[in-house]
Structure formats: structure tokens, C-alpha cells
Amino acid sequence: MPSHVVLVTGVSGALGGRLLSRLGACADVERVVGVDTAPPDSDVLHGLGRAEFARVDIRNPLIAKIMTSAKVDTVVHAAPTCHPAGSGRRAAIKEANVIGTMRLLAAGQNSPHVRKVVVTSTTAVYGASSRSQAVFTEDAELIPATATGYSKDAVELEGYVRGFARRRPDVQVTTFRFADIVAPDVDTVLRRYLSLPLVPTGFGFDGRLQFLHADDALAVLERAVTRDRPGVYNVAGAGVLPLSQAIRRAGHLGVGLPRITMAPVATALRLTRQVHVSADLLRLLNYGCVVDTGRLEREFGYSPRWTTREAFDDAVAGRRATA
Template identity: 45%
Template sequence: MRAKPETTPRVVLVTGASRFLGGYLVTRLTQNPAIERVIAVDTVSPSKDMTRRMGRAEFVRADIRNPLVGKVLRNADVDTVVHASILQKAPKSGSRAAMKDMNVIGAMQLFALCQKAPAVRKVILRSASVVYGCSARDPAKFTEEMSARRDPPGGFARDSLEIEGYLRGMGRRRPDISVGILRLAPLIGTQLTATVGHYVTAPFVPTIVGRNARLQLLHVEDALAALERATLGDVTGTYNIAADGVVMMSQAIRRAGRVEVPMPLALFRNVGRSLVGSSMRLYTDELLEYFRFGCGLDTTRMRTEMGFEPRWTTLQALDDFVRATQTRRIVESEWIDRAENVLTSILGGTATTGGADVMTLARPGRNAVQR
């Protein structure tokens, strides 16, 4: 069953508007003439470039824990709220307690304000697939009804689970409000840092011996399109949002032309930091677990009920990122193919490589490094 036809909202409020997803969602919504007002909310002002992109949007600098948000909801007769301001890691000047307070307490108070606002008819939550965790006991694909096989290690995942629970509770108390939860797969895009894309394009990529994670990603453009679809359409319930197909970690590293460096788990963080650089510290616990195990999502409901089709597959999203960043290859893919063919012949006992072939493998030449 597909989602009902689009019911364009009249006044939309978006939280987290100074960040990538929230800001660009506001930009898309302001370009829709059927929407009368778009109100952007965040604790910090957006950049000049983002402000220009937002166009006619009205920016309100406020914390969602501030009662001012409630006044905005009532005075502007907001009918649709998109909550996209969940922090993935603790702020630089704060702690894990501060992160939990901003995420969980902030969401609780925002949903309470939505419950009291008579005009609100829809609340969309930007959640994440981290709620499923990552472990060796995971199924091939998680459906929306499944839960993590073990407690997620990071604060972002635990906060996301709590926030989802509070939103469902508000939906039960106000059944006239449509509640939609989008669990986004890990994003890949040139505008994002400390993501899968930047990890697999490090010059030398640390991996864990005996593991080859299954990566199912989501192009940032598809993430924005899914949020816009949920905002405009009659979307109720929980949805996995991910691209088609998976890419193994080793395959992703190879397509980026980088060098995989397997190591024991005990050395992964410390030695990996020396290989990847200071950005290794920016990866959340959830993302490091994803590099170890990966995670697959069942997107049947996304297609049949939400009526959303991602434009990019996982493989296409990865290749688009590599092209956009003009990643400088360390190893030429054709050279790897030749090496694999020769090694296969040797292991099969039928190798007659000859001196020229061996020299070609040992000395790939100048073409081994290219844009």
C-alpha cells in the first residue's frame, strides 16, 4: 500500500536548521510555493551561505528546551514540525551529560509543546539506523519491527531510541497528530565529515582482521528527498531509509583506490588514528562499530507505504563521493586486477607469469597514481 497523496503543509517548523540536513531541507521547502511559511530554529545562526539559500525562511535563534519555541508554534499556527537537531556526539565545550540533556530532554520538551499546540497535525523525526546497533549476530537485514541484538555502545544510539519512544508516546496522547520516524542509513556526501566516505578514502584504511563489514549507505541527496517526501506527504510510522544493495568494506576501499591495513581489534583505535589522522577521534562509537560489522536495512516499507525510491544505489553513492572529492588513488585498480589474476594462477598451480608480468606487478609505474 502506497502513501496517500501529498497533503502540502501550510506552516512548517524545522529544528537543527543551521546544520546540513536541517538547513538544506529548509531550502527545499522554501522553494515550494504551496507552503506559506517556513520557520527555521537552531541554537546558532546559520552561515551566510546557508542564510542566502534559505531565502524567505524565518530564522528563530532558540533552544528547543526554551518556552519560546512553544510561543512560535502557537502564534504562527505551525501544522508540521520536523525535528532534525539530534547531536551525534557531545559538544566541544560539553560532556555526555550535556549531549543527553540537549537530545533527550530537548526532544521531550519539544514534543510536549507540540502536544499542547492545537494547530500541529504532523511531527517528523530524523532518526538513524544506529538504533539497531552492530554485532556479529545481526540478521542480513533489519526490519522496522526488529531491535538491536545487543545494547548499542554509543550515546547517539541510546538517545535516538529514547527520542523515538517519547515521540510515539506523544502520538498516543494526540492521535490526531501524524507521527513519522525516518531511520536513515549512514550518509555519504562531500559536505559531511567523519563519515564512511571520508574513512574509506584515507590514504591507508585500518580494518579489523577477520571482518569485512557490509556497508549500506544513503546519498545525502536521497536523505533530503526522503525528509521532504515525509514532510509533504501523509507519512505515518517508522521507516528504514537506505539505498539499494551493499558494498563490502574491502570493496569500498578498493574502489576508492586506497590501501587496506588489517589489524587486531585492540590496535584499531590507536594505530588506526596514526593511519587516518586526527579525524579518527571524530568518529562516534556507533560509526566505529559500523566499520567493524556493518548493518543491512530492509527498505520494503519505504517503497510500498512511503512511496519513496532512492536515486542512488549504495555503490553509486560511493562512486559519486569518490568522483566528487577527486580522490587521489594510491593503488591503480587495473594493477590490483592483474595481481589477483596472477595470484589466482599461482594458487591454482597453472601460473606461467613470466619475467615481464612479475616485473609489472612489482613495479606498477607512474600510472599507479592518478586522479
């Protein structure tokens, strides 16, 4: 029998919109309400099934009324913009990520019906530097790559989630730290960077990267809704892909530049609106970030079906087919 009433945030994004459709067709979900400040893609709207959409900003007190009136028992927070595709305004992104999360959790804390919260975060919380661990487990210290940026947002976001878990110990909380999500039609800043005809790289650096296929991201989110698997989990495809190999597999050419020139080049790319190469991304490209997914397999019971290399190749092949 259907047993879950689910609220999904961020449904105008690629991940949240697909999750809304997926849960709308799930036999274990009685009702699913998607919220965002903009509607999902037209394809999502035409295939909602039992799902529905409400144009609501999660920073608005109206979100609490929706939770109560719909008797939402499961909240999936898929709204955080951890790897923004465009430049955007830094203050607006931070407001949506951090303040939005804080107010959503406050609404959930006051709801008598909420029994489960699922949050999307990012492996960027571990930072990227010459002193970084070779492989990060979920127990590693969270050190954002920069004092401002999406990695710092994600660390703050997780702090609010831990505070919520302490205040509501009766609620099961699951946090996923996703590697960069890829798919033929998923737009991220890293995708735009690797799509440049000449890809600037730091001379002498070759960061080890991990990718997660969107299909696997959706699968773990659905499983977290329909099964009880609280905890913090790294989620990434098996294996690693050095930056130099990723550039070659994308069919482009890497150009090694002195480290001192990378920041001005990043600024030029941003000003020409080709790609927003942030300080966080520069550190990732130089030093890389690799996570251990053993806990995901042992405790959560899921092993990503796409390896890092397979996920990346599928995204590249799909983009070429539609070009």
C-alpha cells in the same frame, strides 16, 4: 494553495539547512521557520525564499511560543546528531539529542495547531554484532550497539516519539531511520574515517555498509511534509558496499589489525583529532548493518534514486574535485 506552516530544527547542520531552503521554495508550504543555536550556512541564508531563521535552542521554552504564535502545523525534527563528524563532548551531544527531543515534543504536545511530526533517526538503532540479523525490517527489535553512544541516543529518541504518538493520536508521526548520509559536501565521522590514507580495519572483519545520498534524504523529508505518510521507514540506497570495497573506491588502503588493537588505535586517532572513531562505529565497521526498504517503496511511495554504491561514488568524486 499553500497549506503548511513548518518548523524545522537543526538548520545549522547540512541536512536541516538544505531542507529549510527546499521547503522555502515549495509551493505547498505557506511558511517555514528554521531554528537552531547557530545560523545556517551563508548559502542557505541567501536563498531562503519564504523561509526564515530564528536563533532558538529547542530546549528553551521559547520554542513553544514560536509554535503557537506562528501556528505551526508541521514539525520536522532534523536536529538529532546521530553520526557526529567531530568528537564533541558526549554529555552535550546526548543533552541535545535526547533532552532536546523530549522538550520539543512536549512543546508540540501542548500546541493546538500541530498536526504532523517528522523525525530523523538512524539505522544504528538496530545495533551491530555477530548476532545481528542479515537484514533488518522496521519491526526488528531495537538494540543499540553500545550502552552509551549515538545508537543509544537514537533508541531513546524514538521512545519519546512513540510516547508522543500515544498521547497525541490526532497527530501524524513519521520517523525515518536513515543510513549514513553521504554527499560531496556532507561531513560525517564515517567520511573522515574513510578519508584516512591508511584506514585501520579489524582483521577478519568486513562489515556490509549502506549509504543514503543527501538528495534522497531531502526528498523523503519534503514528501513527508507535503503528503500524509505516517509510520516508521528505513531509508537507504539499494545494495550494500563491504568496508573493504568502500576503502578501495575511496582510493585508500585498508590495514587489517588484530581486534584487540583497534580500540587503542581509535583512541590515538581521537587524541590526534584526525577522526573520532567511537565504539558504535567500530562495531558497525566490523559487523555492518543492512536494512530492508520495502516499506518505504510500498507504503511511503518513494524509491531512493541513488544506490548505495552510486551515492558513495558521488561523494568520493565530489570531494576529489574540490580537493
